[in-house]
Amino acid sequence: MRNHNYLTTFLNHFRGVLKIYTFIDKTRSPTLRATLVNKTYSLNLISNMIATLLFILKALLAMTKALYRYIIPKSKKSVNGETVLVTGAGDGIGKEVALIYASAGATVVCIDINAEANEETIRTIANLGYAKAYAYTCDVSDYQQVVFIINKIEQEVGNVTILVNNAGILFGNPFCELSATEIEKMIQVNLMSHFWVCISIRIKCINCSYSSDRKGNITVDVEKQLRPHSFRGIHFYYHINALFCSVFGVKICSSRIYRRTTKRTGIK
Numbered sequence: 001m002r003n004h005n006y007l008t009t010f011l012n013h014f015r016g017v018l019k020i021y022t023f024i025d026k027t028r029s030p031t032l033r034a035t036l037v038n039k040t041y042s043l044n045l046i047s048n049m050i051a052t053l054l055f056i057l058k059a060l061l062a063m064t065k066a067l068y069r070y071i072i073p074k075s076k077k078s079v080n081g082e083t084v085l086v087t088g089a090g091d092g093i094g095k096e097v098a099l100i101y102a103s104a105g106a107t108v109v110c111i112d113i114n115a116e117a118n119e120e121t122i123r124t125i126a127n128l129g130y131a132k133a134y135a136y137t138c139d140v141s142d143y144q145q146v147v148f149i150i151n152k153i154e155q156e157v158g159n160v161t162i163l164v165n166n167a168g169i170l171f172g173n174p175f176c177e178l179s180a181t182e183i184e185k186m187i188q189v190n191l192m193s194h195f196w197v198c199i200s201i202r203i204k205c206i207n208c209s210y211s212s213d214r215k216g217n218i219t220v221d222v223e224k225q226l227r228p229h230s231f232r233g234i235h236f237y238y239h240i241n242a243l244f245c246s247v248f249g250v251k252i253c254s255s256r257i258y259r260r261t262t263k264r265t266g267i268k
Contacts, residue, residue, distance in 0.1 A: 080105035085153070085160045087140050087197060088167030090117030095124075097164055102130035109134045109153055109160065111167070140167045141188035143196045150200040163201045165194045 084101045088094035090112035102108045102125045112118035115137040125133040134157055138149040153160065168190045171182045 082106045084162040085109045086164045090114045094166040140193035146196040
């Protein structure tokens with residue numbers, strides 16, 4: 001929103017200056033024209049000096065805050081007693097995230113499509129003597145499976161208070177060599193699964209907040225897109241976050257992937 005306000009202020013200032021210069025050009029008196037030019041130049045100079053001063057003050061304030069937080073860092077929030085759901089917990093980053101939360105005293109719920117790898121994560125947590133963990137096998141790209149598993153988790157474990165949407169897949173072939181099935185699967189797992197899990201968890205958290213004093217917290221990467229977001233002068237709100245994600249995906253596909261894959265062929 002700040003960027004949007006700055007842009008609006010700049011455009012209004014630019015239009016005002018343009019109107020002044022248009023008026024000066026239409027002025028027939030050389031003396032009056034020279035006077036107006038001098039006054040306009042002085043106003044612009046003062047405006048630029050004020051803008052520069054404000055920028056310096058903001059920079060000093062930001063550096064002061066950064067220095068303060070470096071000396072006195074924020075206290076870490078305790079997750080002891082929280083119920084953490086981690087998708088893609090069978091290996092890699094998801095497994096490490098599950099271990100970190102378990103070591104901090106949280107009850108960890110691991111979801112992965114690979115049942116064997118998921119169970120191995122649970123065994124590792126148990127062998128380290130951490131809090132109890134649960135394993136559930138689920139294809140997070142399937143909305144019906146996600147809804148079923150979330151309901152099952154709620155019945156067997158309890159309400160999820162922290163969500164880490166980590167599941168993702170990657171095929172190593174170049175873009176032009178990927179099959180339609182592989183591309184569709186990557187989109188389903190890396191993008192759509194975030195919506196399916198997020199929607200299900202948010203519904204449960206909302207129901208939980210109505211029935212008790214404890215409200216659920218969602219900590220998830222895609223949640224950033226659910227807040228008002230400014231992108232090149234366009235303001236996005238909650239009700240069009242799905243549109244933003246889809247359009248941004250098209251932008252990345254067209255501007256980066258196509259450019260890199262067709263660069264050597266001379267196609268523009």
